[in-house]
Amino acid sequence: MLKKHPTFPGVKGPVVTIIMDGIGYSPKTFGNAIAQAYTPTLDRLLATCQHTFLKAHGKAVGMPSDEDMGNSEVGHNALGSGQVYNQGASLVAEAIASGTLFQGAAWREIIANAREHGSTLHFIGLFSDGNVHSHIDHLKAMIVRAKADGLQRVRVHILLDGRDVPETSALDYVGPFETFLAELRKDGFDARIASGGGRMSITMDRYEADWDMVERGWRTHVLGEARHFESATQAIETLRAEHPGIIDQNLPPFVIVQDGESIGRIFDKDSVIFFNFRGDRAIEMSRAFEEEEFAPFDRVRHPGVTYAGMLQYDGDLGIPRRYLVSPPAIRDTLGEYLAAEGITQLAISETQKYGHVTYFWNGNRSGKFNETLETYVEIPSDKVPFEQRPWMKSAEITDELIRQLKTGKHRTARVNYANGDMVGHTGNYQATIIAVETVDLALARLLPVIDALEGVALITADHGNADEMYELDKKTGEPQQSVHGIPKAKTSHTLNPVPFIYYDSRRRAVVTNPGDAGLSAVAATTVNLLGYQAPGMWDRGLLEFR
Ligand SMILES: O=C(O)[C@@H](CO)OP(=O)(O)O
């Protein structure tokens, strides 16, 4: 239970946390869609409200190093738990370095199964060093170990990135990886890339936004049904030539063949490792492998394999059953404390970010702590490339959020506006400016309602994205120019901090930041505003009450 705050009785109205996904802060204006956008509301807030900037990347959110950008998983975990845990990226790197990954039951079962049947070990996952969902070094370490453990045959199903790494960098990963595999093959070990495709085209759907993506992935990896190529390099080069301007994340699926036959279909008795450590985009394919009865699409053939995820992706539902590394044991979350205290909570977003404000927010658990106290609202996302609809569902989310707040039922609320991030990931600058303006407009509608209810808004973000729309040169920090002198579009998140704006027309507190506060400070801030002290394991809040 929470202890009462010594001096502050709590605000009367709702405490609303507004997460502007992918809206970080950079003082640079060139290539910064937030600076370029017309944002009268954000400008006014920054001019008139107490605010600070929070760390949203690197060690401040549990990533291995400060070179690692932030992402929605680690960002919402920190926001929703008030704590910083060593995250999947860190835990897997450590488990490989110490060898504990290979001593665990899951790895031993994967190996024993393939050895016993002389079958194939398949790896499926995001093929880059982005460290948001996966890291190619983890994949390489496991292949080396599989060979040392006596396996004969490995097949790798590569999901091309271009979203956490430069937008057309796939060959920078494929080339060296082919050399790496060729080296391992010298004494008879048979390891090859078997299939692949862009991560936004196959396999890595999330929150059941588009099961067709997963079905295409299944047909590609498992059934070997996609366009045939002799090699991944040939596939990528051909598909790029046929789709001018396409970026890696959208490349169509492909299957590698030899003598007209797919070299890597997945059969009964094979072993399969999904090597992403992040869960949202790994859950659906894991379900397709694990579930006996499966409704989302027709699998045609459901091979009986020994399946493992890099981590367990959903702690509530136990997906997948077998996993190589235990996920961070995120406990004592804000949601859990509020539920125990009898405080109502509203979580709302559109499909693309729905799990962010529920599952990630609650420490990677999909259930509620208390059915009657918690209301979760999902507004269905459009199924289009988001540069074509940069406003996404922000108006509908705002309509519903306003309606819900006016019922008076919710003491707390959290909302995620996806625009800055989802449109930022397309690399389309013009559309991203519209995305940011859309969020500004939503704030303009929402804040007066919160004010009228005598509530407070905490306006922040989970990490940057729209704040840097051009790749920056590592040495100079200036935008990289392409051959034509045009800056190179950047699709990934950034290392920038995020704003934290305390919107309270009654100005009941002042913002204090010792200088190094991160996203984990928001949970304590929330309970303080409700009139409670934060539990001891949380990072301290950002407000001092007058
Ligand atoms: O789209 C995603 O999966 C990631 C980028 O890899 O973005 P976010 O962390 O904002 O969800």
Ligand SMILES: [Mn+2]
């Ligand atoms: Mn995000």
Ligand SMILES: [Mn+2]
């Ligand atoms: Mn993102």
